[in-house]
Amino acid sequence: MTAPLTYKDFGERDHFDHDELLAFSYGRLVSDPPDTFKARLPTPPMMMFHRITEITANRSRGKIVAESDVGLDDWFFHCHFNGDPVQPGCLGLDAVWQLLGFYCVWRGGPGTGRALGVGEVDFFGQIRPHDKLVRYEIDVRRYSKLEKQGASMVVGNARVLVDGDEIYKVDNARVGTFMDIAYDDYPLASENSRGGRNQE
Numbered sequence: 001m002t003a004p005l006t007y008k009d010f011g012e013r014d015h016f017d018h019d020e021l022l023a024f025s026y027g028r029l030v031s032d033p034p035d036t037f038k039a040r041l042p043t044p045p046m047m048m049f050h051r052i053t054e055i056t057a058n059r060s061r062g063k064i065v066a067e068s069d070v071g072l073d074d075w076f077f078h079c080h081f082n083g084d085p086v087q088p089g090c091l092g093l094d095a096v097w098q099l100l101g102f103y104c105v106w107r108g109g110p111g112t113g114r115a116l117g118v119g120e121v122d123f124f125g126q127i128r129p130h131d132k133l134v135r136y137e138i139d140v141r142r143y144s145k146l147e148k149q150g151a152s153m154v155v156g157n158a159r160v161l162v163d164g165d166e167i168y169k170v171d172n173a174r175v176g177t178f179m180d181i182a183y184d185d186y187p188l189a190s191e192n193s194r195g196g197r198n199q200e
Contacts, residue, residue, distance in 0.1 A: 004031035011106060016052040024102075036110035036150070038182050041098055045075045048095035049136060057107060062140035064099050070131045070162070077129050087127035092168050093118065095136055096158045100175040107143055109152025111179035116153070118173045125167025135161045138173075150179035 004023070005013070010030050023029040025041040041047050054065040070087075077085035094115075101113030127134060138158040145152045153176040160168035183192040 004029055006030070007032050007034060007037070011108065013106075014055055016055070018050045021047065021049070021052065036179065037105070038111050038179075038184075039101060039105040039109075039113045039177055041102060046094075048091055048098055049134075052099070052102070055103065055106060057140075057143070060143050062103065062107075062143060064103055064136070064138040064140065064156075066095070066099055066136045066138075068095070068134040068136075070127060070129070070134060072129045074129070085129050089121075089123050089126075089168065092127070092134070092136075092160045093121055093170060093173070095134075096138060096156070096160070096170050096173050097175055099136060099138055100140075100154045100156050100173060101177065103138075103140060103143070103156075104152045104154050104175060104177045107145070107152065107154075109145060109154075109177040110150050111152075111177045112182045113175055113177045114181070116174040116176050119171040120169075121171075122169045123167070124169075125162065125165060127162050127167070131162050133163055135164075137161070141172075152177045 007030050020029055021041060025043045025047055027040060030037060049066040049068040052064065052066045054063060056063045076087055076091065080086060080088050097115040104113060136158060138156045140154060140156045142155045153174065155172060155174050158170040158173060159166050181192060
């Protein structure tokens with residue numbers, strides 16, 4: 001990455017490389033973020049993709065395509081399972097949630113991202129150490145910015161492919177962004193240092 005992006009340029013980009021996503025995860029990608037720009041991607045090793053090759057919007061709908069390079073020595077192959085290494089399916093689902101959260105922020109959603117649920121997930125394949133490329137294709141079915149609530153929400157369907165073969169299908173994955181929930185003074189005990197059920 002040569003330099004941080006302006007907030008305007010960030011919202012106009014249609015792709016992001018690995019260095020840019022890494023900078024985003026540390027809060028350093030955008031040089032002039034508005035006060036509402038609080039969201040982050042997980043830092044590695046929990047950031048589950050290496051690049052976003054396409055991100056587009058058309059009114060309330062859109063599309064996200066991202067890729068992850070499979071590494072023979074990826075951290076999850078060491079523990080899931082010893083003698084039978086396979087990427088946990090829940091990490092593929094988390095990648096979909098991460099991408100939908102990024103989409104909310106890219107569209108101007110305020111605050112911090114949280115996964116809200118998923119309708120159905122079907123697994124009919126697996127990711128092994130000698131595979132090469134995982135591809136996430138997400139059809140954004142609805143994006144809403146809720147100005148009065150200081151929030152946004154996105155719903156999408158996804159296909160997960162490894163080396164061109166579809167192995168997961170995800171329906172109605174949901175993510176939202178919300179103001180005033182970030183716990184940015186960790187590990188101090190403070191207002192947002194405990195979880196539990198969100199307010200109704």
